[in-house]
Amino acid sequence: MEINVHHMELSCVNGPGLRLTLWVQGCALNCKGCFNPGTHAGEAKTLMPIDELAQKINALGVVGVTLSGGEPLDQAPALEQLIHAVNGEKNWILYTGYTPKEIFQNEAMIRVVKAVDLTLAGRYRQNAKHPYQYKQIIKTSERVDVDFFRTRRVVEFVVSNSGVTKTGLPVYI
Numbered sequence: 078m079e080i081n082v083h084h085m086e087l088s089c090v091n092g093p094g095l096r097l098t099l100w101v102q103g104c105a106l107n108c109k110g111c112f113n114p115g116t117h118a119g120e121a122k123t124l125m126p127i128d129e130l131a132q133k134i135n136a137l138g139v140v141g142v143t144l145s146g147g148e149p150l151d152q153a154p155a156l157e158q159l160i161h162a163v164n165g166e167k168n169w170i171l172y173t174g175y176t177p178k179e180i181f182q183n184e185a186m187i188r189v190v191k192a193v194d195l196t197l198a199g200r201y202r203q204n205a206k207h208p209y210q211y212k213q214i215i216k217t218s219e220r221v222d223v224d225f226f227r228t229r230r231v232v233e234f235v236v237s238n239s240g241v242t243k244t245g246l247p248v249y250i
């Protein structure tokens with residue numbers, strides 16, 4: 078099985094500690110004002126075999142992985158396999174546009190939410206003071222400090238051969 082990946086970067090602003098943030102490709106939710114429209118198309122961007130990606134993650138000196146997008150739960154079976162293929166020392170954060178009600182009606186999505194440590198769930202709202210103001214939190218462990226999302230508003234700029242990308246929580250308040 079493969080995961081359709083938009084891109085990934087090391088980051089300190091998409092969860093506590095140095096993390097790999099994995100932006101998946103593909104999202105049909107079409108939230109108004111979405112800040113990442115380049116991830117919507119469902120066509121293959123970079124198809125990564127799960128075992129290969131798990132080996133890369135295991136070799137990184139990161140505390141965890143953040144799943145973002147695009148819509149990670151549209152690739153729920155592949156993500157579930159990835160999480161179980163990575164060593165148990167890494168913690169996992171999931172950003173999803175699906176609401177808890179939608180998630181809990183779908184067995185594949187439920188398995189991913191149970192496998193990660195923290196999920197921030199719900200549609201992006203354009204009028205929010207910051208992108209996660211209206212997200213609902215689902216916790217399955219104490220391994221991720223929830224206060225990170227209440228107290229930190231930091232933006233990171235990543236410069237690469239393909240240009241400059243911005244990620245994190247800008248200050249709107």
Ligand code: SF4
Pocket residue numbers: 104105106107108111112113114116146147148173174175200201
């Ligand atoms: S779920 Fe995320 S990627 Fe998808 S449209 Fe909404 S904000 Fe954009």
